[in-house]
Amino acid sequence: MLKISNLHKEYPGGDLALRGVNLELKKGEITAVIGPSGAGKSTLIRCVNRLVEATEGEIILQDQDINKLNKKELKNKRRKMGMIFQEYALVERLTVMENVLSGRLGYVSFWRAWLRKFPQKDINQAYQLLERLGLQEHINKRSDHLSGGQRQRVGIARALIQDPDLLLVDEPTASLDPKTARQIMRLITEMAKERNLAALINIHDVLLAREYVSRIIGMRNGEIVFDGSPLELNKDTLTTIYGEEDWDNLNKENNIKENNTSLKGGNDFADREQSEIQLAASASN
């Protein structure tokens, strides 16, 4: 459903952020993008929705080349791309419900949008999503009165109410505590699976990526240097992506976690959470 070919991005200052990226995503495929700072992860994600204009290359989303769309065509295409960003991008003074419904702005007429009069079915869907995301008690709260985790849930609801085919997720957990980060990652991946959405998730936390997605792309210096399953992330592949480091600890800790999980039937959340908190602290960045 998404095919990226030979994608290059050179920023005005001369930074080569992408150097010939090729990537294909099938319907329903949830993929994490990992890699060191400056590897080009955000640029890749932002080129797909043209928040950043690529210098060269093709991005075919459901048979249309994104880079060749005019303004109106791009607006229509963006309806099918749900975006979830680290900085939430909510309208602070609007309520949770209003922020979620803004995900439908691309579907309603100018006057309905201007008057913020949304069809009842959109309102019903917003209620359902907010309940599913555990925000039912905050529906009428202003967005700037929410915690980071709650804001990110609003962002997820707003992206999903668009009825997208593809989710573009840029560092969704970067400013959250480890427990909330896990919850957010779980919600994003669960809800994408339920709706059979493809997703591209830029995430620094290797362990979260490894736990929640089935495919991982590793980027370094604007290129894809790894494309495989979480099981293939080992000392060698991590070195290819990030460079030399004592990766043994990461793998050792993860093995301990896996052994604990299998011995205890995978239900001892207290232990798992504790182990992950330590690991997240050592692995992120």
Ligand SMILES: Nc1ncnc2c1ncn2[C@@H]1O[C@H](COP(=O)(O)OP(=O)(O)OP(=O)(O)O)[C@@H](O)[C@H]1O
């Ligand atoms: N607006 C910009 N103008 C100029 N150069 C930029 C711009 N945005 C990013 N870059 C450069 O492009 C390269 C890739 O940046 P990008 O933000 O895509 O990397 P990243 O892998 O997402 O990094 P991080 O994980 O730190 O967010 C870096 O060298 C960065 O300095």
